[in-house]
Amino acid sequence: MSGNMNLTLKVWRQKNNNAEGKLVNYQVKDISPDMSFLEMMDVLNEQLIVKGDEPIAFDHDCREGICGMCSLYINGRPHGPKDRVTTCQLHMRSFEDGQTITIEPWRAAPFPIVKDLAVNRSAFDRIIASGGYVSVNTGNAQDANSLPIGKEDADLSFAAAACIGCGACVAACKNASAMLFVSAKVSQLALLPQGQPERYLRVHNMVAKMDEEGFGNCTNTGACEAECPKGISLSNIARMNRDYFVAGFASDN
Amino acid sequence: MSILDAKIPEGTLEQKWTKFRSSVPLVNPANKRNLEVIVVGSGLAGASAAASLAELGYKVKVFCFQDSPRRAHSIAAQGGINAAKNYQNDGDSVYRLFYDTIKGGDYRSREANVYRLAEVSSGIIDQCVAQGVPFAREYGGMLSNRSFGGTQVQRTFYAAGQTGQQLLLGAYSSLERQIGMGAVKMYARHEMLETVTIDGKCRGIIARDLTTGKLERHFGHAVLLCTGGYGNVFYLSTNAMGSNVTAAWKAHKKGAHFANPCFTQIHPTCIPVSGDHQSKLTLMSESLRNDGRIWVPKKAGDTRKPIDIPEEERDYYLERRYPAFGNLVPRDVASRAAKERCDAGFGVGASKMAVYLDFAFNMDRYGKIEASKKGLENPDAHTIRELGKGVVKEKYGNLFDMYQQITGENPYEMPMRIYPAVHYTMGGLWVDYNLMTTVPGLYALGEANFSDHGANRLGASALMQGLADGYFVIPYTIGSYLSKEISTKSIDTNHEAFTKAEQEVQEKLTKLLAIKGTKSVDYFHKKLGKIIWNECGMSRTEAGLKKSIEDVRALQKEFWSDVIVPGTADEFNPELEKAGRVADFLELGELMCIDALDRNESCGGHFREEFQTEDGEALRDDEKYAYVAAWEFKGQNQFELHKEELKYENIKIAQRSYK
Amino acid sequence: MGITGLFLISFLMVHCFLNSLIFINDGGETFNLGAEFMAKNWLIRAMEIVLFGGLLWHIIQAAILTRENKKARPVAYAASNPSANSKWYSRSMGLLGTILLIFLIIHLRHFWVVSRFTDEITSGRETLFNEMKEVFSQLWVVILYCLAMVSLGYHLLHGFKSAFQTLGWNHVKYNAIIEKTGVIISIVLPVLFAAMPIAIYMGLIK
Numbered sequence A: 001m002s003g004n005m006n007l008t009l010k011v012w013r014q015k016n017n018n019a020e021g022k023l024v025n026y027q028v029k030d031i032s033p034d035m036s037f038l039e040m041m042d043v044l045n046e047q048l049i050v051k052g053d054e055p056i057a058f059d060h061d062c063r064e065g066i067c068g069m070c071s072l073y074i075n076g077r078p079h080g081p082k083d084r085v086t087t088c089q090l091h092m093r094s095f096e097d098g099q100t101i102t103i104e105p106w107r108a109a110p111f112p113i114v115k116d117l118a119v120n121r122s123a124f125d126r127i128i129a130s131g132g133y134v135s136v137n138t139g140n141a142q143d144a145n146s147l148p149i150g151k152e153d154a155d156l157s158f159a160a161a162a163c164i165g166c167g168a169c170v171a172a173c174k175n176a177s178a179m180l181f182v183s184a185k186v187s188q189l190a191l192l193p194q195g196q197p198e199r200y201l202r203v204h205n206m207v208a209k210m211d212e213e214g215f216g217n218c219t220n221t222g223a224c225e226a227e228c229p230k231g232i233s234l235s236n237i238a239r240m241n242r243d244y245f246v247a248g249f250a251s252d253n
Numbered sequence B: 001m002s003i004l005d006a007k008i009p010e011g012t013l014e015q016k017w018t019k020f021r022s023s024v025p026l027v028n029p030a031n032k033r034n035l036e037v038i039v040v041g042s043g044l045a046g047a048s049a050a051a052s053l054a055e056l057g058y059k060v061k062v063f064c065f066q067d068s069p070r071r072a073h074s075i076a077a078q079g080g081i082n083a084a085k086n087y088q089n090d091g092d093s094v095y096r097l098f099y100d101t102i103k104g105g106d107y108r109s110r111e112a113n114v115y116r117l118a119e120v121s122s123g124i125i126d127q128c129v130a131q132g133v134p135f136a137r138e139y140g141g142m143l144s145n146r147s148f149g150g151t152q153v154q155r156t157f158y159a160a161g162q163t164g165q166q167l168l169l170g171a172y173s174s175l176e177r178q179i180g181m182g183a184v185k186m187y188a189r190h191e192m193l194e195t196v197t198i199d200g201k202c203r204g205i206i207a208r209d210l211t212t213g214k215l216e217r218h219f220g221h222a223v224l225l226c227t228g229g230y231g232n233v234f235y236l237s238t239n240a241m242g243s244n245v246t247a248a249w250k251a252h253k254k255g256a257h258f259a260n261p262c263f264t265q266i267h268p269t270c271i272p273v274s275g276d277h278q279s280k281l282t283l284m285s286e287s288l289r290n291d292g293r294i295w296v297p298k299k300a301g302d303t304r305k306p307i308d309i310p311e312e313e314r315d316y317y318l319e320r321r322y323p324a325f326g327n328l329v330p331r332d333v334a335s336r337a338a339k340e341r342c343d344a345g346f347g348v349g350a351s352k353m354a355v356y357l358d359f360a361f362n363m364d365r366y367g368k369i370e371a372s373k374k375g376l377e378n379p380d381a382h383t384i385r386e387l388g389k390g391v392v393k394e395k396y397g398n399l400f401d402m403y404q405q406i407t408g409e410n411p412y413e414m415p416m417r418i419y420p421a422v423h424y425t426m427g428g429l430w431v432d433y434n435l436m437t438t439v440p441g442l443y444a445l446g447e448a449n450f451s452d453h454g455a456n457r458l459g460a461s462a463l464m465q466g467l468a469d470g471y472f473v474i475p476y477t478i479g480s481y482l483s484k485e486i487s488t489k490s491i492d493t494n495h496e497a498f499t500k501a502e503q504e505v506q507e508k509l510t511k512l513l514a515i516k517g518t519k520s521v522d523y524f525h526k527k528l529g530k531i532i533w534n535e536c537g538m539s540r541t542e543a544g545l546k547k548s549i550e551d552v553r554a555l556q557k558e559f560w561s562d563v564i565v566p567g568t569a570d571e572f573n574p575e576l577e578k579a580g581r582v583a584d585f586l587e588l589g590e591l592m593c594i595d596a597l598d599r600n601e602s603c604g605g606h607f608r609e610e611f612q613t614e615d616g617e618a619l620r621d622d623e624k625y626a627y628v629a630a631w632e633f634k635g636q637n638q639f640e641l642h643k644e645e646l647k648y649e650n651i652k653i654a655q656r657s658y659k
Numbered sequence C: 001m002g003i004t005g006l007f008l009i010s011f012l013m014v015h016c017f018l019n020s021l022i023f024i025n026d027g028g029e030t031f032n033l034g035a036e037f038m039a040k041n042w043l044i045r046a047m048e049i050v051l052f053g054g055l056l057w058h059i060i061q062a063a064i065l066t067r068e069n070k071k072a073r074p075v076a077y078a079a080s081n082p083s084a085n086s087k088w089y090s091r092s093m094g095l096l097g098t099i100l101l102i103f104l105i106i107h108l109r110h111f112w113v114v115s116r117f118t119d120e121i122t123s124g125r126e127t128l129f130n131e132m133k134e135v136f137s138q139l140w141v142v143i144l145y146c147l148a149m150v151s152l153g154y155h156l157l158h159g160f161k162s163a164f165q166t167l168g169w170n171h172v173k174y175n176a177i178i179e180k181t182g183v184i185i186s187i188v189l190p191v192l193f194a195a196m197p198i199a200i201y202m203g204l205i206k
Helices: A038-051 A120-128 A151-161 A168-172 A179-190 A199-213 A221-227 A235-250 B013-023 B044-056 B096-104 B111-131 B164-179 B246-253 B287-291 B318-322 B332-348 B360-373 B379-405 B461-484 B494-515 B521-536 B542-562 B574-598 C004-025 C029-038 C041-071 C093-117 C128-136 C141-166 C175-201
Strands: A005-014 A019-031 A101-104 A112-114 B035-041 B057-061 B184-187 B189-200 B201-209 B215-219 B222-225 B264-270 B293-295 B355-358 B418-427 B442-444 B627-633 B639-645
Touching: A019 A038, A112 B222, A120 A179, A120 A199, A120 B164, A151 A179, A168 A179, A168 A221, A168 B264, A179 A199, A179 A221, A179 A235, A199 A235, A199 B035, A199 B332, A199 C004, A235 C141, B013 B111, B013 B287, B013 B574, B035 B044, B044 B057, B044 B164, B044 B184, B044 B461, B057 B189, B057 B287, B096 B111, B111 B164, B111 B461, B164 B287, B164 B461, B164 C041, B189 B215, B189 B246, B189 B494, B189 B542, B189 C175, B201 B222, B201 B379, B215 B442, B215 B494, B222 B246, B246 B442, B246 B574, B246 B627, B264 B287, B293 B318, B318 B332, B318 B461, B332 B355, B332 B542, B360 B379, B360 C093, B521 B542, B521 B574, B542 B574, B542 C141, B574 B639, C004 C029, C004 C175, C029 C041, C029 C128, C041 C093, C093 C128, C093 C141
Parallel strands: A005 A101, B035 B057, B035 B222, B057 B184, B222 B442
Antiparallel strands: A005 A019, B189 B201, B201 B215, B264 B418, B293 B355, B355 B418, B627 B639
């Protein structure tokens, strides 16, 4: 079943991180409003492949909004014009027939371009490796119910833990800051008793790693929160800042 | 044909694992430092295994094709994870979890493995909580539970509708901790394309760096495949786009037997296909069947809007056929019933391949309760419905939003349209009690192996199995192998076996790029998916399977002569990755049909139309088919069947009935 | 930025209070008393140095941040729609701050230089009040001051609550109060400041 939308796409093409990139125009026809944005990209790629051209590289995997692999800066916004959805759950009915859509990769120095629209977000992994965990070896655990956790704290912690690590916060921020991402992990663990022993060491190390990776600074514009597909709250950043000050003033490290 | 030895320890069911753990040979810490383990895949099984082994002191390398280990598809699991904690004081026990799992699997899984799974289930929850996984809790601070299909106790732990995500992030953070400490070396955006066997033992892999296209050789004293299931053989499934069988299939072609490939789980409540453009299917949680009634019009080809069809012209077919369980029959039964109605011409929606999941009845029921709570006397129908909508929104709001986002329809006003979709594969690499495949030193964990779910998996058991294998089974069982390897020095990757394996990979890539045909990889994948879905999906026939084997073989030939793969091998080339994966699916699809043809019975997800009771239920043949079918690769299009007899010493086999 | 920002806001509040004394409209008598106190109190003189330090630090930090933030995104987006996710003034603190800095140089030249580096006022030949009346008799100065106060308003509108966020002083119970206080301060301070040149220019202050 095909649809009736015709669109002009301006897509960023770049062979690899060292090559020059540019926006290239494409036309797609007979797009169904029921297609997801990435399925529309599939249609375009199919056209390119059969013509013998190189398809457009973009990251995607689960296509149900949870793995965090898809990205795309669509018409000036990460994950496109709708709030609280990832690109893979954005549907073409959110666009109009005849529209021109500009598609760019996440842009940040710590997210180098792999090819076209795909970027390397391993800086996020390195930040987690610097402290985004509870140091507990397999087999060390006590009974799960021996640590009562109030529902409110458990729910707040869960809300922070809902981060999918897609990087939309960095893409949206005018400073390419990763504060929302880092604060989500810091908050998740700071709100739980399990996270207390390493609380201040964790925030200290993770912030240091974040800076080392070359992310920008937070100027509290709130763009990250507005664009986050999972609605991670700015209050996590405040919590992280608070812990960071405590770590600086009151702890040994 | 040979009989396979599962190496199940002696002793009573309850003693097997305890005794095994106490007597398995150990490796001392100094030797562990010199032993290298390769883990392929970073989902629940892979991440938990890698972290646990690194904690023990082994040198670990982890590979995943995604850009980060946190993206593995375990992340998409919604419902929950089972554990025999008995926190609800409702009579749960290790034995009950074991029994439910064996019965749910329609008596086609291995007793000893399932009992061990039930035994370690409790420790998984402890471990995850200690890592900071934010499970749902009650106001008193204790963990909350909910119930799931196929059980009578509340043993499912959950974190809203994102349990898989939270468990994976827990395992991922443990993995990242080991990476940070230098105990694990991570290779993201790397795909395993071959195993390397030296003197009959698995000694490493060939991996492709997907960013640069460079082939790499990696040595390991042991290799663990934690690469998930192969549901994407159907093209459309609830799996992620990148989920594939390649690692398992390469291992299979190098000597690892593939067990029960035809056992696939079709989940009854998914959003139906909306057109040819569709790339994947989205699950609507099983929990919706608690409050939704499933129906189709009584008149075939009825084009009226669902709300215009009067009550007496609706066929609530599950309630009609299964009065005792109604809308809550197990997944395999509900899926088949939906297919039966649609095939008979009663399907709804544009494609006619959907049934209604209708919340109106329960919205009104809840609305009346709410009205009486509020003390409203004689509320009108509109008020009742609005109150009921509020209750439903609170219970399932996020799922309803997701449905609306995908279909553009408002499920509060119109019934949802649903149809079954491929969700999970019970089959996989054959492993013994140690999780070792038929190739010494090569292990398979999680969905990649076959061992625990028989012919049908119960809800909330996949997460349990992945983490059980990774956290609590492999750290012990691998010792029985590696303790004999302490004198094996790290093998130089210039060894001829590595050179040969790399050459094979290189040749295959070159061949794929050289065909320069006229049809895209997706064209073949879609075509394969249709064949397998039609003939080896929810119901299978001898004639259909025979024909599909021919069809798949013909498609293999067409693929290798007419596929077009753009670009080169020395760059980031997603089409090339996809081509390799589809090439493997094409071979697996053939084996699935062969396996389904061999199994002349119906059990769990495998329904052969020839073998059913008078009223259309699955008819098992325990005398002839109480075995695991493990297939050995003998050359292109040739597979030899080996059997592992399934002995039920603790459970009495019975027919499943939901009438 | 948060600490220096809040410190500068506290100065603005004192400054605004003292200058508002002209609205008593007593020919500058009370205002001049206040000015004299500020000029002769040693604690205030010491604070003046701290104030300049704070201002300088605020500016230096801003410059460092801007430089680092530019470096974090070397390639700009071709199409950007930031108004969909944030307020323009929150993204334009550097610009607003630069306008304020330019204003500040002129402002300091008008009053601070005269009172500190000439003996006009200390010698009693002139009062600060009269100096004000003279400066604000020029229309361009009045317009400049008004524009600068618009900048100040927006700078504070983001800056006040942003400072609290940066310092982690954040709590569901008090967030609304912080938000409202910020809005009030960023309206009241600039309006009062702008009212001074306007009132003097229009001859409302005798």
